[in-house]
Amino acid sequence: MNLLLFEPEELSGSLLRLEAGDRRARHIREVLGLGQGDRLRVGMLNGKMGSGLIMGSNGGGFVIEVRLTAPPPVLPAVELILALPRPIMLQRILKQATVLGVRSFYLIRSRRVQKSYFQANLLQPAELRRFLLQGLEQAVDTRIPEVHIHQQFRPFIEEAAPTIRADSRLVAHPGTDANLAGLFKESRIRGSIVLAVGPEGGWNDFELQCFFDLGFCGFSMGPLILHVDTAVMVLLSQLKILQELTGPAVR
Amino acid sequence: MNLLLFEPEELSGSLLRLEAGDRRARHIREVLGLGQGDRLRVGMLNGKMGSGLIMGSNGGGFVIEVRLTAPPPVLPAVELILALPRPIMLQRILKQATVLGVRSFYLIRSRRVQKSYFQANLLQPAELRRFLLQGLEQAVDTRIPEVHIHQQFRPFIEEAAPTIRADSRLVAHPGTDANLAGLFKESRIRGSIVLAVGPEGGWNDFELQCFFDLGFCGFSMGPLILHVDTAVMVLLSQLKILQELTGPAVR
Numbered sequence: 001m002n003l004l005l006f007e008p009e010e011l012s013g014s015l016l017r018l019e020a021g022d023r024r025a026r027h028i029r030e031v032l033g034l035g036q037g038d039r040l041r042v043g044m045l046n047g048k049m050g051s052g053l054i055m056g057s058n059g060g061g062f063v064i065e066v067r068l069t070a071p072p073p074v075l076p077a078v079e080l081i082l083a084l085p086r087p088i089m090l091q092r093i094l095k096q097a098t099v100l101g102v103r104s105f106y107l108i109r110s111r112r113v114q115k116s117y118f119q120a121n122l123l124q125p126a127e128l129r130r131f132l133l134q135g136l137e138q139a140v141d142t143r144i145p146e147v148h149i150h151q152q153f154r155p156f157i158e159e160a161a162p163t164i165r166a167d168s169r170l171v172a173h174p175g176t177d178a179n180l181a182g183l184f185k186e187s188r189i190r191g192s193i194v195l196a197v198g199p200e201g202g203w204n205d206f207e208l209q210c211f212f213d214l215g216f217c218g219f220s221m222g223p224l225i226l227h228v229d230t231a232v233m234v235l236l237s238q239l240k241i242l243q244e245l246t247g248p249a250v251r
Numbered sequence: 252m253n254l255l256l257f258e259p260e261e262l263s264g265s266l267l268r269l270e271a272g273d274r275r276a277r278h279i280r281e282v283l284g285l286g287q288g289d290r291l292r293v294g295m296l297n298g299k300m301g302s303g304l305i306m307g308s309n310g311g312g313f314v315i316e317v318r319l320t321a322p323p324p325v326l327p328a329v330e331l332i333l334a335l336p337r338p339i340m341l342q343r344i345l346k347q348a349t350v351l352g353v354r355s356f357y358l359i360r361s362r363r364v365q366k367s368y369f370q371a372n373l374l375q376p377a378e379l380r381r382f383l384l385q386g387l388e389q390a391v392d393t394r395i396p397e398v399h400i401h402q403q404f405r406p407f408i409e410e411a412a413p414t415i416r417a418d419s420r421l422v423a424h425p426g427t428d429a430n431l432a433g434l435f436k437e438s439r440i441r442g443s444i445v446l447a448v449g450p451e452g453g454w455n456d457f458e459l460q461c462f463f464d465l466g467f468c469g470f471s472m473g474p475l476i477l478h479v480d481t482a483v484m485v486l487l488s489q490l491k492i493l494q495e496l497t498g499p500a501v502r
Contacts, residue, residue: 140476184492230347
């Protein structure tokens with residue numbers, strides 16, 4: 001936890017009170033080992049960041065005086081369309097992709113996605129939020145990513161996908177000739193990005209064609225065969241540095 | 252397992268025999284679900300790759316006729332110097348960094364590395380090999396990475412480090428002004444690369460200066476605060492695409 005996040009309504013005046021049983025209080029006590037007089041980095045969800053001074057602690061809880069001074073960092077814009085992976089993978093991806101700057105997730109059905117994955121407990125708003133917050137705490141950011149869930153491919157591709165604004169549209173698919181370095185050299189990766197990553201086994205032909213029809217460029221990772229969570233991590237890392245090379249496209 | 256790896260001495264003529272209890276036989280049976288007449292990708296360790304035809308199976312073992320036709324892929328050269336992390340992290344890093352193309356590891360002492368980590372069972376050659384092979388099986392490559400272990404910083408930096416050949420020398424350190432995109436634009440990331448990644452908490456001043464004295468460029472990952480395994484993964488992904496942008500530097 002590199003940042004103590006709190007909801008606006010948890011603040012009374014400039015004071016934040018954490019009960020002893022609160023996950024954050026436990027972390028401050030047991031991992032950070034902080035106490036009265038110590039400072040730590042704090043941030044209001046979807047708001048500013050700043051520093052907190054621990055005014056007092058009793059029975060394991062804390063009273064923290066909060067000063068919010070700076071807006072959250074401005075990040076290059078990346079949105080991620082993901083064929084819903086199995087929950088254990090999704091957990092990891094939600095957190096890591098948040099750390100790497102994704103601020104909108106579209107979790108969608110694809111032919112090779114098991115329908116049962118949509119019943120996963122992880123897709124409950126409170127559960128999703130838990131992993132997104134872990135990502136923000138590590139990334140030192142306060143802006144909670146949006147998560148959109150689409151249980152059917154067609155309505156997603158016909159209604160939702162066309163409304164996603166991005167300068168560059170990319171769809172990963174094994175066996176495609178192009179690669180990211182090539183697309184970048186052709187100036188086809190610029191500004192804000194929407195990236196679509198398929199299920200293990202890839203998109204089917206129909207799905208891939210739908211993305212192409214929406215102006216997505218296909219690319220592959222060459223001979224590398226990666227699990228989805230690793231592939232997402234590698235691709236987001238690479239897109240991040242490509243965005244840095246051309247200057248920021250902010251959201 | 253995207254590639255069935257075997258030692259040269261396991262081959263008799265063109266036949267490879269796997270006992271029923273062999274890890275690879277189990278994988279062919281239980282995960283891949285292959286049997287007589289099926290083909291799979293094979294590779295001889297530190298040698299060629301090709302295809303294998305399952306000639307027969309009995310009692311869970313297999314006899315595979317092997318034809319080796321192609322050299323392993325030519326990869327951009329990356330060597331990784333790593334302040335020895337705790338074993339659970341190292342496990343993950345060995346496998347993932349191998350997948351991403353690292354072919355030499357230098358696991359070294361640094362002030363902020365716990366000495367006890369050097370006693371870890373994982374540093375036994377057979378254990379190290381196990382995770383490296385998992386990486387090669389996934390990456391579809393036959394060249395086993397070298398692992399060098401240095402329990403003292405000074406002999407490493409004075410004797411071993413100067414012998415590491417690389418066109419670009421990089422040392423990651425939080426708080427450094429430069430970043431990878433900036434160094435790349437200044438043409439300071441070119442050709443083969445050696446990357447040094449410190450312990451959680453970073454190198455100390457003396458260690459950092461030693462790297463600078465050897466011509467390493469310092470850089471940071473900006474405001475991102477990542478665990479070592481994630482940082483290594485992100486950096487290797489980024490260096491890989493930067494190498495692709497300038498054309499391959501092979502080893």
